[in-house]
Amino acid sequence: MNTFTSLTLxxxxxxxxxxxxxxAFLGVASLVSVAWAGDxxxxxxxxxxxxxxxxxxxxxxxxxxxxxxxxxxxxIVQSGTAFIIPPLDVxxxxxxxxxxxxxxxxxxxxxxxxxxxxxxxRWALLPxxxxxxxYLSADQTxxxxxxxxxxxxxxxxxxxxxxxxxxMPNLVLTLHTPYRVHPYIGGGVGAAIVSNVGASSxxxxxxxxxxxxxxxxxxxxxxxxxxxxxxxxxxxxTRHLYFFAEYKFLTIGTTNYTFGSxxxxxxxxxxPWSVHYGDMFEHMGVGGIGFAF
Numbered sequence: 001m002n003t004f005t006s007l008t009l010x011x012x013x014x015x016x017x018x019x020x021x022x023x024a025f026l027g028v029a030s031l032v033s034v035a036w037a038g039d040x041x042x043x044x045x046x047x048x049x050x051x052x053x054x055x056x057x058x059x060x061x062x063x064x065x066x067x068x069x070x071x072x073x074x075x076i077v078q079s080g081t082a083f084i085i086p087p088l089d090v091x092x093x094x095x096x097x098x099x100x101x102x103x104x105x106x107x108x109x110x111x112x113x114x115x116x117x118x119x120x121x122r123w124a125l126l127p128x129x130x131x132x133x134x135y136l137s138a139d140q141t142x143x144x145x146x147x148x149x150x151x152x153x154x155x156x157x158x159x160x161x162x163x164x165x166x167x168m169p170n171l172v173l174t175l176h177t178p179y180r181v182h183p184y185i186g187g188g189v190g191a192a193i194v195s196n197v198g199a200s201s202x203x204x205x206x207x208x209x210x211x212x213x214x215x216x217x218x219x220x221x222x223x224x225x226x227x228x229x230x231x232x233x234x235x236x237x238t239r240h241l242y243f244f245a246e247y248k249f250l251t252i253g254t255t256n257y258t259f260g261s262x263x264x265x266x267x268x269x270x271x272p273w274s275v276h277y278g279d280m281f282e283h284m285g286v287g288g289i290g291f292a293f
Contacts, residue, residue, distance in 0.1 A: 056124045056176050058111040058292035063244065065288025066104040069136060071096070074254075074278025076142045076158055078201060080213075080261075081271040092144035092156050096278075099141060103284060105134020105166075111174070111292075122178040130172050130186070136164040136250075136284075140196070140277060143204075153205040156213070158275075160199035166192045166250065168228055180236035184246075187229045192252045194277075195221040199259060201273070211267055217260025220275070225253040232286075240292050248284040255280075 073096035082088040109130030117123040139161055146154035170188035199220070201213040212218065232246025255277045262270040 063290030067286035101138035107132035220257035
């Protein structure tokens, strides 16, 4: 083989190697570009979302809220003993009237990314764990009757302004939509402290005007089991700021109180008075503003 032929073959072999390296390089580059475009694990740079598109979940968030309430409560029972001769045992019962009140509170929570609904990532179900605490001002009132053969009618007008503090962990599920309006539902169980401040029980029959049967101590409090259910709408104002409006249902389990005895110059001495509240139910309309971190 002459020198010219040998050089030609060497160049041809080198060219084939170079072409094979170039093909391999192009193949790897193609695979990397596909992975770059389709990867969702964070190993590659993702294409930026449009400026108007928000990440689905809020992450950590907090809010303040206020609203009004309407009560729908079970019966009230007032019991005690009047020390006359012979002693008169009193067990006066009656239905609680419906009353209105107001509430104010705050919440803090964390919302996870959740689950996409279909191909559009803007539709998703987002779970959250939230803790809320709020103050509720309400009244417990009713006419209580003590049927007894000794007194033809034994009727009391019971009134107790209440300060209620509620501490409630909640699970919340939000339907995230592309429209910045997101419906949600939630519920939880917790505790409530119910404080009666300035309670009164005035005997209407036989009439004893001006005598509060709890006058030696008209204040009493107790803790109760509490549960809530809620449904509402969240309106995104900016990426971090939002407004929400919701219906909130609260139930507080039975509670019991001890008020002071009747101490009055023209009234027989009594034992301290025991008062029992059945389950209390509050229907609340709430509005608030929140901030997502």
